[in-house]
């Protein structure tokens with residue numbers, strides 16, 4: 001698979017989905033495929049701590065992965081605009097296993113002045129689509145997103161106002 005990592009997208013080290021300093025996290029990675037421009041592919045391998053029924057990925061964890069994949073698909077084409085999830089709708093179509101490398105393919109379907117919408121598919125290695133999702137986000141300045149819940153973020157600010165992970 002020809003692909004490139006999303007080097008320009010920030011990571012919050014303690015994020016449940018993308019962070020690598022969250023012991024319970026998914027440690028997901030996000031890439032763009034050369035054969036699918038405009039899409040983001042989230043890659044992750046669920047651990048036993050992410051299950052619901054034995055061996056089965058918890059639906060809420062799948063939702064988190066779908067949510068972030070669609071959100072990152074927007075940032076790919078709008079690097080200075082971030083969003084918060086307003087609405088997330090999922091269909092759990094097949095059981096999702098743990099311990100298997102899975103991918104979530106996200107794409108943006110609609111952009112307005114204040115919102116964007118997108119869809120995604122969570123797929124197994126054999127192509128089985130286990131979960132599909134659609135979501136709507138409100139576009140907000142990152143200062144407001146971070147500032148509403150925390151006095152400190154894991155970001156520093158470049159001269160052009162762009163946030164980058166602290167320590168980079």
Ligand SMILES: CCCCCCCCCC(=O)SCCNC(=O)CCNC(=O)[C@H](O)C(C)(C)COP(=O)(O)OP(=O)(O)OC[C@H]1O[C@@H](n2cnc3c(N)ncnc32)[C@H](O)[C@@H]1OP(=O)(O)O
Nearest residue numbers: 009010011012067068069071072075083084085086087138
């Ligand atoms: C590093 C890169 C990562 C990128 C991917 C990230 C993916 C993950 C993203 C998340 O998980 S974010 C966490 C989950 N989401 C949130 O925490 C959002 C919480 N909700 C809000 O902060 C506010 O509801 C929101 C900013 C969306 C809107 O607040 P506003 O103050 O701008 O709007 P207001 O409350 O005045 O309402 C304006 C209109 O929008 C409507 N509205 C507000 N929230 C809504 C909502 N959630 N869904 C539908 N409609 C909503 C509201 O009813 C009203 O309708 P009317 O004008 O008809 O009266």
